Amino acid sequence: MQRLLLLLLLGQAAYAQTTVSGRVTDSRGRALPGANVFLKGTYDGANADSTGIFRFRTTRRDTSTLVVTFVGYEPHTRKLTLTPPETVVSVRLEEVASELNTVVITAGAFEASDERKMTMLKPLDIVTTAGAQADITAAMNLLPGAQRVGEQEGLFVRGGSGLETKVVIDGMIVQNPFFSSLPDVQQRGRFQPFMFKGTSFSTGGYSAQYGQALSSVLLLNTVDKTNNNGLSLSLNLASAALSYDHAGEKASVSGSLYYGNLRPLFALVRQNVVWTREPEFTGSSLTYRLRPTRNGLLKFYGMYSGSHLGMVFRDPSAESNRTEIDQRNGNAFATSTYTDSWDEGRWLLSTGLSYSRNTDDMTFSGQDVGRFDERTQGRLVLTRLLPGNHSLLFGAEMHQLKLESAVGGTRYALRETYGASFVESDIYLSRKLAGRLGVRAEYSSLLGRLNLAPRLSLAYKTGAFSQVSLAAGRFYQTPDYRYLYRNTALNYEKADHLILNFQVIKNGRTFRIESFYKEYNQLVREFTARPGEEAGFDANPYRFPWGRTDNSGFGYAKGFDLFWRDQKTVKGLDYWVTYSFVDTRRLFSQYLEPATPTFASKHNLSVIGKRFFTKIQTSMGLTYTFTSGRPYYNPNHDRFLADRTPAVHNLSFSASHLTRLGGNLLVLYASVDNLLNTRNVFTYRFAPDAEGRPGKIRYAVGPQSYRSFFVGGMIMLSKKAKLNTNDL
Amino acid sequence: MKTILLFAALLLATPSLFAQSAAYKEAMTAALETMKTQSQKTPLPEMLATANQFERIAQAEAKEWLPRYYAGLLYVYAGFMGKDAAEKDRYLDQADRFLKEAEGISPKNDELSVLKAYIAQARMVVDPMNRWQTYGPAFEEAIGEAKALNPANPRPYVLHGSSLYHTPEQFGGGLSAACPLLTQASEKFATFKPASELHPNWGQKNIEPLLGKCAK
Numbered sequence: 001m002q003r004l005l006l007l008l009l010l011g012q013a014a015y016a017q018t019t020v021s022g023r024v025t026d027s028r029g030r031a032l033p034g035a036n037v038f039l040k041g042t043y044d045g046a047n048a049d050s051t052g053i054f055r056f057r058t059t060r061r062d063t064s065t066l067v068v069t070f071v072g073y074e075p076h077t078r079k080l081t082l083t084p085p086e087t088v089v090s091v092r093l094e095e096v097a098s099e100l101n102t103v104v105i106t107a108g109a110f111e112a113s114d115e116r117k118m119t120m121l122k123p124l125d126i127v128t129t130a131g132a133q134a135d136i137t138a139a140m141n142l143l144p145g146a147q148r149v150g151e152q153e154g155l156f157v158r159g160g161s162g163l164e165t166k167v168v169i170d171g172m173i174v175q176n177p178f179f180s181s182l183p184d185v186q187q188r189g190r191f192q193p194f195m196f197k198g199t200s201f202s203t204g205g206y207s208a209q210y211g212q213a214l215s216s217v218l219l220l221n222t223v224d225k226t227n228n229n230g231l232s233l234s235l236n237l238a239s240a241a242l243s244y245d246h247a248g249e250k251a252s253v254s255g256s257l258y259y260g261n262l263r264p265l266f267a268l269v270r271q272n273v274v275w276t277r278e279p280e281f282t283g284s285s286l287t288y289r290l291r292p293t294r295n296g297l298l299k300f301y302g303m304y305s306g307s308h309l310g311m312v313f314r315d316p317s318a319e320s321n322r323t324e325i326d327q328r329n330g331n332a333f334a335t336s337t338y339t340d341s342w343d344e345g346r347w348l349l350s351t352g353l354s355y356s357r358n359t360d361d362m363t364f365s366g367q368d369v370g371r372f373d374e375r376t377q378g379r380l381v382l383t384r385l386l387p388g389n390h391s392l393l394f395g396a397e398m399h400q401l402k403l404e405s406a407v408g409g410t411r412y413a414l415r416e417t418y419g420a421s422f423v424e425s426d427i428y429l430s431r432k433l434a435g436r437l438g439v440r441a442e443y444s445s446l447l448g449r450l451n452l453a454p455r456l457s458l459a460y461k462t463g464a465f466s467q468v469s470l471a472a473g474r475f476y477q478t479p480d481y482r483y484l485y486r487n488t489a490l491n492y493e494k495a496d497h498l499i500l501n502f503q504v505i506k507n508g509r510t511f512r513i514e515s516f517y518k519e520y521n522q523l524v525r526e527f528t529a530r531p532g533e534e535a536g537f538d539a540n541p542y543r544f545p546w547g548r549t550d551n552s553g554f555g556y557a558k559g560f561d562l563f564w565r566d567q568k569t570v571k572g573l574d575y576w577v578t579y580s581f582v583d584t585r586r587l588f589s590q591y592l593e594p595a596t597p598t599f600a601s602k603h604n605l606s607v608i609g610k611r612f613f614t615k616i617q618t619s620m621g622l623t624y625t626f627t628s629g630r631p632y633y634n635p636n637h638d639r640f641l642a643d644r645t646p647a648v649h650n651l652s653f654s655a656s657h658l659t660r661l662g663g664n665l666l667v668l669y670a671s672v673d674n675l676l677n678t679r680n681v682f683t684y685r686f687a688p689d690a691e692g693r694p695g696k697i698r699y700a701v702g703p704q705s706y707r708s709f710f711v712g713g714m715i716m717l718s719k720k721a722k723l724n725t726n727d728l
Numbered sequence: 729m730k731t732i733l734l735f736a737a738l739l740l741a742t743p744s745l746f747a748q749s750a751a752y753k754e755a756m757t758a759a760l761e762t763m764k765t766q767s768q769k770t771p772l773p774e775m776l777a778t779a780n781q782f783e784r785i786a787q788a789e790a791k792e793w794l795p796r797y798y799a800g801l802l803y804v805y806a807g808f809m810g811k812d813a814a815e816k817d818r819y820l821d822q823a824d825r826f827l828k829e830a831e832g833i834s835p836k837n838d839e840l841s842v843l844k845a846y847i848a849q850a851r852m853v854v855d856p857m858n859r860w861q862t863y864g865p866a867f868e869e870a871i872g873e874a875k876a877l878n879p880a881n882p883r884p885y886v887l888h889g890s891s892l893y894h895t896p897e898q899f900g901g902g903l904s905a906a907c908p909l910l911t912q913a914s915e916k917f918a919t920f921k922p923a924s925e926l927h928p929n930w931g932q933k934n935i936e937p938l939l940g941k942c943a944k
Contacts, residue, residue, distance in 0.1 A: 034773050036780035038787065043755050045784045047777045069783065071776070071803075071822050100814055122858045229865075247865075612857070617896070660900065 018082045021055040022089040024048045024068055032070050032093060040065035040077070058082065072096055095431075097389055102431045103461040107469035107501040107514070108205035110143050110563075113198035120510050120565060127193045129608055131623035131652035131673065133710070136199065137167075137178070137189040140218060142606045144514070144561035144578040145203030148627045149599050150648065150682040151701050152541065153178040153187040157203055158516060159557030159584030159600050160215025163480055164495075167218045168210060170299070170337045172354040173399070175375040179281075179305075180329040180360050183313045183542045184682075184701050185273060190305065190331070192256075195287075197223040203561075204497040204516055205471030208422040208438030208455045209381065209395065214477045214495040214520070224297060225289060226252045228716060236712020237265040239281075254287040269708040276324060277310030296340040304332045313364075314699060316539050316685045328361040348383040350395075364542075372404040389428040396421040403481050407544045412485035417445040418478070424455070432461040444478050444492070451476045451492050465506035471499040479524045483549050491551045494521045508568030510576075515560035523553025523588035535592055537640070539633045539685050547590065555586020555594065575609040595641040596631050598683060603628040618657045625650045632683045635695035648680045661715060668713040677707040755785045756795065756926050763798065772809050775802055786829070793834040794926055800826035800843050807850040816854045823847050838878035839928050845870035845887055867891065882920050885913035886931040893938050907942035910935050 024035040031052030038045025044058035058064070060082055066089060068076040073093035080089060095101050112121035125139075126132065132139035140155055141148050147156040154162020167177035169191070179187040200219040210217045226245040234241045239260030246253050263278040283305035290298045307329045315323040335354035341347060360371040381395030401416040424438030436457040443450045455473035462468055476492040483490060496519045503512040528547040529535035565576035582602060587594040605626040612619045629644035637643055654671035674680070681700040689696035759781040766775055782799035789795060803823035810816035827843055834840065845867050852863035874884035889909035895901020913935055922929040 034776045034780070036783055038784045041788055043751055043784060043788055045780075047780050050773075067787070069780075072818050098818075124858060124861075614896075658899070660897070663900070665899070 017057050017059055018061070018084040019055060019057050019086040020044075020066070020080070020082070020089065021053070021086060022091060023052045024054065024070070024091045024093065025052055026073070027092055027094055029092075032073070035068055035070040035073075035091075035093070037066070037068050037091070039080075040067050066091075068093060072098070097431060100464070101461075102389070102428075103434050103459045103467050105426065105434055105436050105457045105459045105469060106467070106503065107457055107459070107471035107499045108202050108497070108516075110145070110201045110203060111199070113200070120505070120512065120563065123193070123196060123199060125610075126199065128610060128619060128621060128654075128656070129623060130610075130621035130654035130671065131608075131625065131650065133188075133671065133673075134193055135188045136191060136193050136196070136220070137218070139193075140199075140201050142578065142608060142623065142625065143201055143203075144512070144563045144580050145216075146201075147580065147582065147599070147601055147604050148625060148648070149630075150186060150627075150680070150703060151184045152599075153181060153189075155201075155216060155218060156599050157216035158518060158559065158561075158580070159582045159586075159597070160495075160518075161597065161599060164213055164215035164477065165218060166210070166213040166216075167220065169220045169301075169335060170222055170352060171209075171350060171379050171381065172335050172337070172352050172377055173212070173375070174333070175356040175373060176331055176333070176358045179307065180327060180331075180358075182309075182311065182325065182327065183315075185311070185704055190303075190333075191220070195222050195301075196220045203499075203514070204518065205455070205457065205473050205499045207436070208424045208440040208453065208473075209393070211420055211422075211440050211442055211453065211475070212418075212477050214475050214493060215518075222287075222299060222301065224299075226254050226287075230717055232714060232716040234712065234714035237268070237710055238262050250292075251288070251290045253289075255285065257284045258282065265710070269705045271705050272702055273704050274312040275310065276312060277308065277326070279307060279309040281305060281307035293340065295342075295345075296338065298336070298338045300334075300336040302332075302334040304330075306330050313542070314685070314687070314701075315542070316687050317543075323365050324363075326363045330357075330359045332357045346385045348385070350379075350381045350383075352379045353377070367408065368406045370404075370406045372402075374402040376400045389426070389434075391426045393424045394422065405482070405485065405544075414446065414481055414484055414488075416478075419443050434459050442476060442492075446484060446488055447478060447491065449491060462502075463504075466502070466504040469499075469501040469503075471497065471501075473497050482545055483524050483526070486545070487549045490524060490549060491522050493523050493551070493553075495519065496521075508566070510563065510565040512563040513560060516558065518557040520553070520555040520557075520586055520588070522551040523555065523586065524549055524551060525553040525588055526590045528590050537590055537592060537633055537635075545590075553586065553588035553591075555584065555588060557582060557584035557586075557600075559583055573609060573611050575607065577608075578604075578606050580604040592640045598631050598633070598641065601627045601630045616657070617659060618655055620655045621653070623650075623652050623654075630683065632685075634684070635686050643684075645681050645683055648682070649676070649678045650680065651675045665716045666713060667715075668711075670709070670711045672707065672709045674703075674707045679706060752785065752789055752792065753926070755781070759785065759795075759798065760926065763802070768805075768809070772806060775806055775809070778802055779806070783826075786826070791833060793830040793837065793840070796826045796830035796833070797839060797843060797928065800824075800830065801846070804843070804846045804850050807847070808853065813854050816850070820847055820850055820854075823850075836877060838874045838881045839883070841870050841874035841877060842881070842883045842887060842928075845874065845884065849887065849891055880916060880920060882913040882916035883928065883931045885909050885916060886935050889913055890935060890938060903941060906938065910939050910942060914939060 024032045026032055033048055033050045033052060035048040037048060037054045039058055039060055042060060044056055046054045046056035048054045063079055063081050066078050066080040068091045070093055072095060074096055076091050076093055111119045112123050112126055113119045126136060127134050129139050129142060137155055140146055145158050149156050152162060155165040156162055157165055167174045177189055179190060181187060198221040202217045204216060206217050226247050228245045229247055231244050239258055241256060241258035243256035260281045266278050285303035288300045292298060310326045313323045313325050333356040335352060337352040339350045355376050357374045362369045377397060377399040379397040381393060383391055383393040385391045397420050399418040403414040405412045420440060420442040422438060422440040424436060426436050428434045438455040440453045453474045453476055457471040459467055459469040475495045479490050479493055498517045499514060501514040526545050526547040526549050559582040561580035563578050567574045582600060584600050585594045585596055607624045610621040627648040629647055631641040632643055632645055633641060634643045652673045653675055656667055656669040659666050681702050683701045684698050685701060686695040687697045688694045759778060762778050779799045779802035782795045786795035786799060800823045803819045806819035807816050807823060810819055824847060827840060830840055848863045848867040848870060852859045871884045871888050874881060889906045892901045893906035917932050
């Protein structure tokens with residue numbers, strides 16, 4: 001019996017030991033010191049040494065599974081037949097696809113995001129840029145590809161008009177992204193920059209997911225949860241605001257209320273505009289976010305804002321040169337989105353519903369020129385991630401629009417149903433070469449036409465830190481509704497884009513160059529000449545088109561832009577430079593012949609520097625911008641739009657100081673716009689003289705004020721901070 | 729004879745079971761011994777070698793959260809030591825992976841909440857200016873979770889206290905904010921008993937130099 005036991009025990013001890021040895025390398029044969037090599041399900045294993053060599057012993061026999069892991073590399077598994085005394089095996093590991101070693105499709109897009117590490121800007125950069133006054137669109141105006149215009153709101157991208165850019169929040173088109181437009185006064189965007197976790201400013205060649213923008217889309221993604229908890233108060237020269245955030249385990253809610261009145265600011269900063277009633281505005285917003293399932297996220301955002309103001313506008317056609325305007329605006333926007341994912345993120349769903357309504361009760365010299373619009377939209381996008389980074393996306397959207405305007409006693413109204421569906425696929429041929437192929441189909445009930453817009457992007461990684469990208473696509477846009485009021489036989493306006501981009505991101509420095517060619521076709525032209533009369537041009541920016549219209553317009557824009565950011569050379573200093581060059585001509589609207597449009601400037605330069613001074617807890621920034629002269633209409637000149645305004649310079653400064661007041665975080669900020677008090681001119685207009693001879697008096701349209709300043713502060717009465725003190 | 733045969737059969741059938749738990753304890757003890765000798769001055773490859781040791785134990789023991797916890801903890805240390813942001817994030821991604829695995833085995837575990845907070849802190853340190861908004865609240869949330877799950881555990885207080893110690897006063901940090909928490913941590917250490925020799929029991933040494941400054 002004992003013999004039996006002994007035999008059994010001996011039998012175990014007599015198991016032969018096998019040495020497993022070999023070398024671990026990367027795909028190029030370089031050693032991977034520290035790689036972890038082991039037999040699955042056992043303690044037998046070892047680390048690769050400094051030359052990638054490993055060696056360990058095992059009592060396992062026959063077959064086993066060898067596993068090799070190393071941070072940053074795909075785990076390697078293989079069946080191994082163990083043959084004593086030594087089994088030699090060599091292993092090559094493949095690098096995990098990461099932002100650093102995989103090409104990203106970038107042509108035409110300029111991203112600011114916290115989620116992706118390799119972006120050129122962070123959302124915070126947008127808020128803290130001097131000269132942008134914490135306005136998202138003003139900050140976008142400092143990016144390459146954007147053109148600064150000054151006397152009207154909107155994003156003017158690469159020779160495109162403000163109407164050619166659409167603002168999209170969480171996939172939904174925003175009908176009225178700016179406060180209601182006024183003649184010759186630039187309006188701010190309606191949305192607070194802190195609402196957004198990511199921004200992507202497309203300067204062309206954008207995804208088939210979006211449409212109805214000939215030049216560009218500005219994509220804004222709202223935050224998934226509140227960053228603050230508790231009450232915060234803010235007070236500045238123009239407004240007072242109150243906001244409250246509360247975050248629970250599954251749901252969070254944020255609400256805000258504000259009241260603004262520009263009278264105190266205008267009393268301190270000399271105005272170039274004659275205000276008969278200083279702008280006064282109120283607003284409120286509510287955000288609710290809920291996580292009903294592990295990956296599902298429901299967001300609701302609703303806002304209402306109202307404003308009232310009165311001003312005097314110098315109308316070039318009115319002989320008195322004085323038109324009194326009174327405007328009351330009511331704007332509501334509600335959007336809700338739901339996103340979810342299944343099957344370990346291989347299926348992604350993104351849906352949304354939104355409603356917006358805008359009323360402008362407006363009078364021009366007592367005449368009703370009111371506007372009304374309403375938009376309801378729904379959207380659904382489904383994405384399937386496939387092995388090897390490939391993905392396939394498909395979706396659809398539907399919009400219902402109602403538009404009304406009153407002009408000179410006549411009321412115009414339009415109803416439109418717009419639908420679109422799109423398919424897009426990302427294809428990775430290797431980690432170095434990727435493509436994005438998409439197509440979008442759109443239908444407008446108003447035009448009664450269908451269009452088909454193909455889009456293509458390619459990206460190739462030229463080095464560890466650099467890549468080139470190419471984008472091409474066709475883009476359609478329904479003409480300005482003011483033309484459609486009188487003529488619904490019009491066709492879509494069309495633009496074709498071709499973009500080539502090269503970028504290097506390395507070690508705190510970024511360089512990017514992008515060149516583009518954009519061709520416009522089917523642009524709407526208006527013929528204002530009455531029979532027997534010579535064609536004229538009406539420079540009034542607020543004119544209502546009354547002439548015959550067709551789609552015979554065309555044009556082009558070409559050029560390049562540069563971006564350089566350096567966070568490395570001077571310790572603590574972060575600066576970036578952008579430059580855009582645009583050469584563009586087009587025949588459209590009531591243009592008499594092909595010409596560079598009045599909103600296009602050839603050169604746009606901006607230099608932005610920021611530094612945080614730790615000792616005084618203060619961040620300071622300087623921004624310099626240069627915009628070369630723009631064409632303006634001179635009725636005394638034979639050649640159409642041949643005159644140019646002087647260049648526009650602006651140097652602005654901003655500082656923000658962080659401190660504590662009674663245990664609460666307090667942020668104080670101050671800014672000065674146009675430090676050098678440059679007398680900038682955006683455009684010139686001509687008005688009749690005292691004898692009524694047209695085009696004899698020239699007047700300049702400039703900024704609302706020359707040098708101006710702004711101060712304010714915000715305090716966070718954080719509930720959390722109080723809890724912490726109780727905790728102690 | 730029959731019983732003996734049965735016994736022998738049992739002996740043959742069970743060695744893996746016996747051996748495994750003994751092997752587990754032995755392997756863990758060995759890895760913990762190595763870990764104890766390591767500090768911030770240890771070269772990174774040595775630290776990662778220890779993390780590998782824990783990873784090997786983890787893959788052999790599908791039901792144990794501890795080897796995953798220690799592997800994760802070592803990757804957090806690596807996350808502080810990496811040479812650039814990309815490398816640091818890579819280690820912290822790895823730490824997150826071990827944390828997730830461990831949480832799958834042992835949900836609602838105060839030590840794992842501490843690890844979660846530690847990862848958030850390390851993520852924030854990589855790029856404080858751009859990351860405090862995301863990882864500051866994540867850190868506090870995880871600390872709160874750990875305190876709620878086990879009020880006797882000193883480690884959430886260690887992390888919270890030392891984090892406040894390194895936060896500028898303007899942001900609510902500084903010595904005066906940190907000291908009460910550090911004192912609480914040291915009081916809790918006096919009575920804290922880990923569940924076993926293999927369970928986490930670190931932190932006292934981390935706060936001693938800071939406590940010295942509080943006393944003054």
